[in-house]
Amino acid sequence: MNLFIFYFFLFYSFTDSIPAGAQQLINSYPGIVVGYKNNSIFFNDGTSLVYDDQKEKSENELIISPDIEDQFTYEYVIGKLNSNPLNDPGRIRNEDFFKKVYGSSKEEVEKNLVEVVWCPKLVRQKILVTRINQVNKKIELVSKELDNHPEFKKYLLNIGGAFNWRFIAGTNRLSMHSFGMTIDLNTNYADYWQWDCKCDDENSSLKYKNEIPQGIIDIFEKHGFIWGGKWQHYDTMHFEYRPELMN
DSSP: OOHHHHHHHHHHTTTSOOOHHHHHHHHHSTTTEEEEETTEEEETTSOEEESOOOOOOOHHHHHHSOOTGGGGSSOOOOSOOSSOOSSOTTTOOOHHHHHHHHOSSHHHHHTTEEEEEESTTTTOEEEEEEOGGGHHHHHHHHHHHHTTOGGGHHHHSSOOBSOOOOBOTTSSSBOGGGGTOEEEOOGGGOOBHHHHHTSOOTTSOOOOOOOOOHHHHHHHHHTTEEEGGGSSSOBTTEEEEOGGGOO
């Protein structure tokens, strides 16, 4: 990290109150997110993004045009669900933030992709994930633990997707698969809200479904991955590395 940036934030850390969400980003993306000052998140290349745009937003607006602070709107609760989800913790994403962390284009992201053998005993499927923020190491830890659970094998076969630079169906928003920090399990045992309503209407009436065992979810969450099955707009095959939401 540039020494000027380091000393700048060392000095100002005593004079500027840091919001909880901003501090979680600094803690969760070490050496990438380097500080907070005057309502901006600063990155290791000296650039910054506005943290809070001060706008009130509807649920749809939170999905379509969130700022960085909006990503913390809903609390992600680790462990077993006690009821069907009523909101979308972690589904609100500021695209510019993730472009700064992982790369702003397919070519930039691809420079940091590495091959991981998913569940080498049970599955032996090769996938591409990013090495930024040691996501590949986290996937390897998840894979190693799941490899000791043959009872989960059918869910772990034929991984539905890892890196794939693309838009979310029915939108112009990039999928988090574009950044190489997500993984989808076997689609044969997955439930996805758009498949069920046969639409992309965020306001459609949904009946929650899930077939993924709690044991798989627990292992992913242990290593910093959120689960799309905890969203009202459920995506039960989907796991996404979001350590800032796990504090």
